[in-house]
Amino acid sequence: MSSPAPIPIPPAQRWRDLRMAFLPPVTFALLLVTIFWMWRSYVHPPNLVGEVEAVRANVISTLDGTVLALKVDNLQQVTNGQELAVISLMEPDVLQAELKAIETDLKLMKARMAVDIDRNAQNYEQMRLQLLSDKVQLAIDQTNLNLAEIEFKRAEQLFNSKTLISEAAYDVAKAHRDALSVTVSAKTALVAEKEKTLSTLAPLQVPLNEEAISAAIQAQQERLTRLQKPLVLKAPIAGFVSTINKRPGEKITAGLPILVVSGNKADRIIGWIRQPVLVKPSVGDLVEVRSRRSTHTIQAIVTAVGEQLEPVSPAALPFSSPANRVEYGLQFLVKVPSGNDLIPGEMVGLILNAKSSRRAAN
Secondary structure, three states: OOOEEEEEOOHHHHHHHHHHHHHHHHHHHHHHHHHHHHHHHHHHOOOOEEEEEEEEEEOOOOEEEEEEEEOOOOOOOEOOEEEEEEEOOOHHHHHHHHHHHHHHHHHHHHHHHHHHHHHHHHHHHHHHHHHHHHHHHHHHHHHHHHHHHHHHHHHHHHHHHHOOOOHHHHHHHHHHHHHHHHHHHHHHHHHHHHHHHHHHHHHHOOOHHHHHHHHHHHHHHHHHHHHHEEEEEEEEOOOEEEEEEEOOOOEOOOOOEEEEOOOOOOOOOEEEEOOOOOOOOOOOEEEEEEEEEOOEEEEEEEEEEEEEEEEOHHHHHHOOOOOOOOEEEEEEEEEEOOOOOOOOEEEEEEEEEHHHHHHOOO
């Protein structure tokens, strides 16, 4: 008796058996490959963060004033040295009032100088008259000294004869002569000192310099006239207008930014190694830069490394970080090649590859 023919297996059953046998391991393998690719492409080391450096230049006025006109609009591209705004530093009425006040102050100064010169002249004249009076008194004292000298000699002769004068009268004549001698010596020195002082005070009597006062008034007028001219503010760097803080007609305060000009290109990345700092980069290490906008990577080089922990920019921290939290990390700078598509200010992922950089250096 021949063996029965095998029962044919339907194609659907064969396909089901095939799926049950091979599909789970193939799916698991594909899932592992996908996870590995996503990890390499999108997941970055949690302790290494970076932010593309954004260059911003504040356009300010060194003096108070009013915005007359703005020659640019927000997000407009500008070149280095391009005119951005026109500032009026002083109103015409204020200018005239300032000029009047300056002229009045200088005239008042002139009047005070004239009073001082008259006072000096009077003081000089009083000192001169006092000197003449002292000279007259000195002459009188010298005459009295001569008479006292004669009387002392006469008393000395009478005292030596011991007949016509007592010892007390002799002592009085001698004391009177000595007192006048001391007085004459002191007054002679005083008169000489006053003559010396008076000779130094005499040149102070000089007339007012009208030309100097007029020149000072004119210089102040020219200074204020220059302030009346509008001040033109120019772009300090090439880029675009990122912020406009003041509009035409608004008052401005010296030192406060009127416009902000930001750069178009990104040349550097500021990176931080969050705590704990397990690996410290060195100058020349290679860094792989990955933007969140694409899987494209950029090879960059570390150019500088900080020596202490600095606050990490909140924009560079992961979204899971608590708000208002100040975190410190080791800061370093990364130089990116020109022609990159990085946006200044964006957060990027960094992967430090110190070994490859050292192999490339060797």
